[in-house]
Amino acid sequence: MPADKSLVCLGAIAGAWGVRGDVRLKSFCADPASIAEYAPLTSEDGRSFDIRIVKAIKGAFAARLSGVTTREEAEELKGTRLYAPRARLPEPEEDEFYHADLIGLTAIDTGGTEIGRVGAVMDHGAGDILEIRIPGQNALLIPFTLATVPTVDIAGGRIVIDPPAEILGDRDD
Structure with missing residues (x-):
C-alpha cells in the first residue's frame, strides 16, 4: 500500500495497551488526536478499522479499534500501519506537503x-x-x-x- 499515492499513512500500532484489546496508537497527523476523525482507516492487508481514542498516553494514544477485543488480537497488530484515502484529508497549505x-x-x-x-x-x-x-x-x-x-x-x-x-x-x- 505505501506505493499507492491515493492512500496516506496516518498512524501505526505500537502494540497492545491494557487487557481489553486496546492498542497503543502512534499518530502521524499534524494534530495527533485528529487521527480518529479520518476513520475508518485501512491496514496494508486491507482490513478496515474504526477508531476511538481512549486516552493520551506517553508518545501515543490508547485506542479501541473495531473488531479487536482481546489483548492477543491487539498484540498481533503491532507494527501495522494505518492509511486513509487522500481524498478524505485536507489539502496542504502552501509550502506544506504530505x-x-x-x-x-x-x-x-x-x-x-x-x-x-x-x-x-x-x-x-x-x-x-x-x-x-x-x-x-x-x-x-x-x-x-x-x-x-x-x-x-x-x-x-x-x-x-x-x-x-x-x-x-x-x-x-
Whole structure:
C-alpha cells in the first residue's frame, strides 16, 4: 500500500495497551488526536478499522479499534500501519506537503545534476529530514528546510537540494 499515492499513512500500532484489546496508537497527523476523525482507516492487508481514542498516553494514544477485543488480537497488530484515502484529508497549505508526496521525487542539485531520489521523510523531533537514496552510495540525510530544499515541484516529480558542503562530504560525482 505505501506505493499507492491515493492512500496516506496516518498512524501505526505500537502494540497492545491494557487487557481489553486496546492498542497503543502512534499518530502521524499534524494534530495527533485528529487521527480518529479520518476513520475508518485501512491496514496494508486491507482490513478496515474504526477508531476511538481512549486516552493520551506517553508518545501515543490508547485506542479501541473495531473488531479487536482481546489483548492477543491487539498484540498481533503491532507494527501495522494505518492509511486513509487522500481524498478524505485536507489539502496542504502552501509550502506544506504530505510525506507520501515527497517520497519518490528525484533530487537534483542547484546545477541540475540528479543526485538521487527521496526514499523517506523522518522526523526525530527537531524537524523533518529527507533521506536521499543515491545508487551505489550511502544515503544522504538533509534537513527539510527552505535553505537546503529551496524548490519542491510535486507535479514535476522533483526537488532541488542545496545542502551545505559538509553534508555532501567526499561523495563521488
